[in-house]
Amino acid sequence: DAKTTQPTSMDCAEGRAANLPCNHSTISGNEYVYWYRQIHSQGPQYIIHGLKNNETNEMASLIITEDRKSSTLILPHATLRDTAVYYCIVRETTGFQKLVFGTGTRLLVSP
Amino acid sequence: ETGVTQTPRHLVMGMTNKKSLKCEQHLGHNAMYWYKQSAKKPLELMFVYNFKEQTENNSVPSRFSPECPNSSHLFLHLHTLQPEDSALYLCASSQGAASGGFGGELFFGEGSRLTVL
Numbered sequence: 001d002a003k004t005t006q007p008t009s010m011d012c013a014e015g016r017a018a019n020l021p022c023n024h025s026t027i028s029g030n031e032y033v034y035w036y037r038q039i040h041s042q043g044p045q046y047i048i049h050g051l052k053n054n055e056t057n058e059m060a061s062l063i064i065t066e067d068r069k070s071s072t073l074i075l076p077h078a079t080l081r082d083t084a085v086y087y088c089i090v091r092e093t094t095g096f097q098k099l100v101f102g103t104g105t106r107l108l109v110s111p
Numbered sequence: 112e113t114g115v116t117q118t119p120r121h122l123v124m125g126m127t128n129k130k131s132l133k134c135e136q137h138l139g140h141n142a143m144y145w146y147k148q149s150a151k152k153p154l155e156l157m158f159v160y161n162f163k164e165q166t167e168n169n170s171v172p173s174r175f176s177p178e179c180p181n182s183s184h185l186f187l188h189l190h191t192l193q194p195e196d197s198a199l200y201l202c203a204s205s206q207g208a209a210s211g212g213f214g215g216e217l218f219f220g221e222g223s224r225l226t227v228l
Contacts (some may be wrong), residue, residue, distance in 0.1 A: 043201050
C-alpha cells in the first residue's frame with residue numbers, strides 16, 4: 001500500500017514555480033522519499049530522492065521537513081512539458097526497495 | 112530515450128491468442144521489473160528479476176508468464192487473457208545486487224499498450 005498522501009490535482013502558470021506537497025506521516029527512519037513523474041502515455045521518469053536533507057538537481061528541488069513527515073517537490077520554472085502526474089513514494093534503504101505507486105498529483109501547466 | 116526499449120508498443124489480441132511482450136535494457140543493469148497500469152489505477156508491480164532470478168511475484172495470475180533469459184532481456188508471455196487484462200504494461204530496470212539491497216532509481220520503458228478483445 002502507498003504510504004503517502006498527495007492532492008489529486010494542481011494547476012500552475014507557465015514560468016512560475018510549481019510546489020507539489022506530499023504527506024508521509026508514517027515514514028520510518030530507514031525510508032527515502034522518491035519522486036517520479038509520468039507524462040501521458042509514457043513510462044514514469046525518476047526526478048529526485050532524499051532522506052533527511054534538502055536536495056536539488058537539474059530537474060527539481062526536494063524540501064523535506066525536519067520531522068520528515070512531509071515534503072515538497074519544487075519545479076522552479078514550470079513549462080508546458082512539465083504537465084504530468086507526479087508520484088511521491090517512500091521506500092526502504094535496505095533490502096529489496098519496492099516502488100509502490102499511489103495515484104499521484106496531476107499537474108497541469110497552462111500558458 | 113531511457114535506455115529501456117519495449118516492443119511492441121501496441122498489441123491487440125483475442126482471448127485465445129498467445130503473444131509475448133519484450134523488454135531490452137542497454138544500461139548494464141541487473142534487475143528488471145514488469146508493472147501493469149490499468150485505466151485510472153496506480154501502477155501495480157507484477158514481477159521482479161534480480162540477476163536473472165525471480166525475486167517477486169505479486170500474486171499475478173498464471174496466464175502471465177515472465178521470462179528473463181539474461182540481465183538485459185525480459186519477456187512477458189501472454190495466453191488466454193481476459194478483457195480486464197487490457198492495460199499499459201511497463202518494463203523497468205535498475206541496479207541489481209548479489210545479496211539483496213537493490214533497487215535504486217528505476218528506468219522505465221515507454222510501455223506496451225495491450226488490448227484484449
